[in-house]
Every structure is written in C-alpha cells, then in structure tokens.
Amino acid sequence: MSIISPGFGGRRRSSRPDLPPGQYLTRDFPVLSAGPTPRIPLDRWQFTITDEVGKKHSWSWKEFQELPAEDVTVDIHCVTKWSKLGTTWRGVALDTLFENIETTADYTMVHGYGGYTTNVPLEDLLDGKAWVAYKFDGEDLAPEHGGPARLVVPHLYFWKSAKWVNGIEMLQQDEPGFWEEAGYHIYGDPWREQRYQGD
Amino acid sequence: MARAAVSRRLTWRAATVREARWETASARTLVLDVPDWPGHLPGQHVDVRLTAPDGYSAQRSYSIASSWTGDGDGVELTVQRVEDGEVSTYLDDGLEVGQQLELRGPVGGWFVWRNEPAPVLLVAGGSGVVPLMAMIRARGDVRGRQPFRLVYSVRTPEDVCFAGELARRVRDDPGLDVHYVYTRKTPDGWPAPAGRLTVATLNTHGWPPDFAPDVFVCGPTSFVETAADILVALGHDPKKIRTERFGGTS
Numbered sequence: 001m002s003i004i005s006p007g008f009g010g011r012r013r014s015s016r017p018d019l020p021p022g023q024y025l026t027r028d029f030p031v032l033s034a035g036p037t038p039r040i041p042l043d044r045w046q047f048t049i050t051d052e053v054g055k056k057h058s059w060s061w062k063e064f065q066e067l068p069a070e071d072v073t074v075d076i077h078c079v080t081k082w083s084k085l086g087t088t089w090r091g092v093a094l095d096t097l098f099e100n101i102e103t104t105a106d107y108t109m110v111h112g113y114g115g116y117t118t119n120v121p122l123e124d125l126l127d128g129k130a131w132v133a134y135k136f137d138g139e140d141l142a143p144e145h146g147g148p149a150r151l152v153v154p155h156l157y158f159w160k161s162a163k164w165v166n167g168i169e170m171l172q173q174d175e176p177g178f179w180e181e182a183g184y185h186i187y188g189d190p191w192r193e194q195r196y197q198g199d
Numbered sequence: 200m201a202r203a204a205v206s207r208r209l210t211w212r213a214a215t216v217r218e219a220r221w222e223t224a225s226a227r228t229l230v231l232d233v234p235d236w237p238g239h240l241p242g243q244h245v246d247v248r249l250t251a252p253d254g255y256s257a258q259r260s261y262s263i264a265s266s267w268t269g270d271g272d273g274v275e276l277t278v279q280r281v282e283d284g285e286v287s288t289y290l291d292d293g294l295e296v297g298q299q300l301e302l303r304g305p306v307g308g309w310f311v312w313r314n315e316p317a318p319v320l321l322v323a324g325g326s327g328v329v330p331l332m333a334m335i336r337a338r339g340d341v342r343g344r345q346p347f348r349l350v351y352s353v354r355t356p357e358d359v360c361f362a363g364e365l366a367r368r369v370r371d372d373p374g375l376d377v378h379y380v381y382t383r384k385t386p387d388g389w390p391a392p393a394g395r396l397t398v399a400t401l402n403t404h405g406w407p408p409d410f411a412p413d414v415f416v417c418g419p420t421s422f423v424e425t426a427a428d429i430l431v432a433l434g435h436d437p438k439k440i441r442t443e444r445f446g447g448t449s
C-alpha cells in the first residue's frame with residue numbers, strides 16, 4: 001500500500017521496542033512552542049488547581065518547593081517525530097497536588113503562562129503518570145524548555161506536557177486545548193500514533 | 200458527535216513530483232501533484248513519509264511554499280538539505296521527477312496568515328523563509344494592501360532562496376519590503392559587516408509595536424528564540440508573535 005522510495009535507505013533506523021511508530025531518536029532536545037518564550041519571575045510564580053465548582057487551591061514557588069519531590073526517568077515523544085529516551089526530571093507528582101482535592105470531574109484543562117492550554121483526562125495525570133517538573137538533567141529547567149516549571153506526562157505526545165504551567169482547571173466534559181483546536185489529536189497517544197484529529 | 204461531523208481525517212495521499220528546481224545549491228523546490236488536494240492556508244505544513252524497499256519508513260514535516268491559489272491540485276515544498284539528514288537528503292538528491300511519495304495535510308491552524316488587515320512582519324532564518332514565502336505569495340494573489348516586511352537572515356548571498364522572485368515582487372509592489380541579514384558573508388559593497396540579527400535590525404526593519412503588526416517568526420530553534428526575545432523586548436505583544444521552530448541548532 002505504501003509507496004516505496006527506491007534508494008531510500010534510512011539513516012536513523014532503530015528497531016528499539018521503546019520507540020513508538022513514526023518516531024526517531026534524537027540526542028538533542030528540540031523546542032516546540034507557538035510563540036515567544038515567557039520569562040516568569042519566581043516571586044510571582046503561582047500554581048493553581050481550580051475544581052469544577054470554582055474553588056481554588058494555590059501554591060507559591062516557595063510552597064511548591066516544600067512539597068515532596070520525585071526524581072523520574074522517562075521517555076518523551078514529540079509529535080514532530082523525535083523521541084528522547086531516558087530523560088531525567090525532578091518535580092512534584094500530580095498525585096501529591098491532588099491529595100486534598102475532591103472532584104467528580106473526569107477532564108482537565110492545563111494552563112500555562114503565555115496563554116497555552118492543553119486538555120488531559122484526570123486519570124492520565126494521576127497514579128504516578130504525571131509531574132510538575134522544575135529540574136531537567138539535574139539543572140533548573142531552562143525557559144525555552146518550559147521553566148521554571150512544566151507538566152511532564154510522558155505517556156502522551158509531548159505537547160500535552162504544558163510548558164510554563166501555572167494551573168489545572170477541572171472540567172466535566174472534554175474540551176480541546178490550543179493544539180487540539182488547531183487539528184491535533186484530542187488525546188495524543190504516541191503508541192497509537194494519534195497525531196492529528198481522527199487518527 | 201457534532202464535532203466528529205466537522206472533523207476531517209488526515210489520510211496519506213500519493214503525491215507525484217511534477218517538477219523540481221534548485222533554489223540554491225542546497226535547497227530544492229518540489230512541485231507536487233496531489234489529486235483531490237483540499238487546499239491550504241499560507242503557513243500550514245504537510246507531513247511527508249518515505250518508505251524504504253524493506254518497509255522501514257520515516258516522516259518529517261515540511262511547510263507549504265505555494266500560496267493557497269496555486270495552480271490546480273498540488274503543493275510546492277522547498278527542502279533545505281541538512282548534512283547527514285535522513286529525509287532532506289533524499290528529497291533533494293534522491294527523488295526524481297515523475298516519482299511518488301506520500302504526504303498528508305494540510306496541518307496547523309495557528310501559524311497561518313488569513314488575509315487580516317494588520318501590517319505583517321515576517322522574520323526568517325534560513326529555510327524558515329518557506330512558510331513566509333507562502334504568505335507573501337498569497338498576499339500577491341489577492342492583491343492584499345496590508346504592508347508586509349520580511350527580514351531574512353541567511354549565511355551568505357548564495358543561500359538566499361527565491362532571490363529572483365523576491366526582487367521582482369519588491370520592485371512591482373510598494374507594499375512589500377525585504378531586508379537581508381548576512382551572518383557569514385555579505386554581497387560586495389554591502390554597507391554592514393556580516394553578523395547576526397540584532398535589536399537594531401528589527402527596530403529599523405520591522406514595524407513599530409504601535410502598529411500592532413501580526414508577526415511570524417520561523418527558522419532553526421535558536422534563531423526563533425533570539426528573534427522572538429528581541430521582538431518582546433522591543434515592546435511587541437507576545438500574543439501577536441507566532442513562531443514555528445524547524446529544529447536544528449544552527
């Protein structure tokens with residue numbers, strides 16, 4: 001069915017079982033964002049979870065740093081085709097942030113400084129599946145990679161791992177975020193190659 | 200289910216190379232026939248898939264260079280060869296006229312120009328000029344009156360894509376300006392030494408923030424970071440600056 005390109009050898013071949021379909025390995029850490037990189041002073045940084053009745057739970061940078069942190073090593077997969085294996089992050093598990101939050105909503109909209117949004121079902125954020133990370137490779141997270149803090153949801157395409165994250169809003173129904181509105185997949189599972197709407 | 204009714208599945212389509220031409224020694228334009236192409240907006244891209252005889256396949260994204268009103272069913276892509284690159288080397292040096300490849304799209308609804316009335320500032324680094332050229336061509340097709348400025352950073356004069364066409368469009372159209380920044384080598388008699396894009400470049404050759412231009416910045420990641428930071432520092436509203444990062448670090 002697919003068209004064969006005679007003489008195309010493929011220089012980035014890798015038959016690793018940990019590489020999702022259509023992805024290739026990179027050693028760099030490319031950047032994908034829709035606009036300029038926001039610079040957020042730490043004394044103004046805040047992270048807020050808003051539940052479905054509008055109740056807010058907020059942390060300042062200092063309070064956030066005092067929460068128990070975890071070191072995790074995960075593979076990340078960007079919809080622009082690169083994957084990076086064994087990346088190391090330090091951050092707070094979403095389980096910790098949601099510990100005292102009671103909600104019946106199944107969906108969330110994740111917000112970032114600069115106005116970015118992306119939707120993630122709540123169950124994809126809990127049970128050790130997601131973190132708000134502030135260190136990458138042992139160093140403070142660089143602004144172009146989402147610092148001071150970004151969401152890391154490694155089992156979904158990386159656009160779901162909102163950079164410059166500043167909050168999560170609980171939703172009763174799933175709604176598309178920024179890239180989802182622009183035609184990207186509503187869920188974004190790299191193993192099912194859910195890149196675009198309808199995949 | 201209302202959403203499903205309007206959503207369109209992006210299926211892989213067979214595209215045939217109708218024509219190919221070199222823009223520079225290392226960038227080639229592929230004119231592709233794509234039957235039933237749904238049309239596109241300037242700034243959108245396609246995903247290209249190549250499959251080796253043994254079934255191995257690789258995908259990459261390429262911006263559409265042609266404007267929305269291009270002739271008939273098809274798109275033009277302009278591919279800069281990346282040394283040692285897997286897909287770009289094949290698209291530039293391996294693919295022949297008449298041959299087929301697979302693509303799907305158009306993709307992207309944010310980094311697009313929709314013929315809005317605001318002035319436009321385009322900032323290109325290297326092959327980042329491709330989607331911006333689509334915008335310039337689209338404006339030409341609709342005889343847009345919006346003033347357009349392109350600031351185009353290249354290594355040397357020999358690396359300029361679309362040089363002849365840009366010169367012709369600037370000559371014929373008082374609403375279009377192009378300013379080149381040469382980072383390694385300038386043309387003879389050029390008033391400034393070779394060097395990177397600076398605050399002064401974008402201050403002089405961009406639009407003042409008061410004009411509230413729509414800004415599109417495209418190129419290698421580090422170029423986009425630098426240019427977008429400068430524009431924000433000059434006072435442009437970050438929400439009006441749209442960026443597309445092609446990857447690479449040069």
Ligand SMILES: Cc1cc2nc3c(=O)[nH]c(=O)nc-3n(C[C@H](O)[C@H](O)[C@H](O)COP(=O)(O)OP(=O)(O)OC[C@H]3O[C@@H](n4cnc5c(N)ncnc54)[C@H](O)[C@@H]3O)c2cc1C
Pocket residue numbers: 012026028080244259260261262263277278279280281282283284285286287288326329330419443444445446447448449
């Ligand atoms: C939305 C989008 C639109 C794009 N549009 C265009 C376009 O119109 N024209 C075009 O020529 N390219 C475009 N690109 C870049 C293109 O998708 C490929 O990344 C590029 O052609 C290199 O692929 P490759 O397989 O040849 O190299 P690979 O085998 O992927 O990589 C080879 C090496 O080059 C580095 N590298 C990867 N990309 C680049 C780059 N862009 N510049 C310098 N080094 C790089 C990699 O880190 C790697 O070390 C676009 C990218 C995106 C995300």
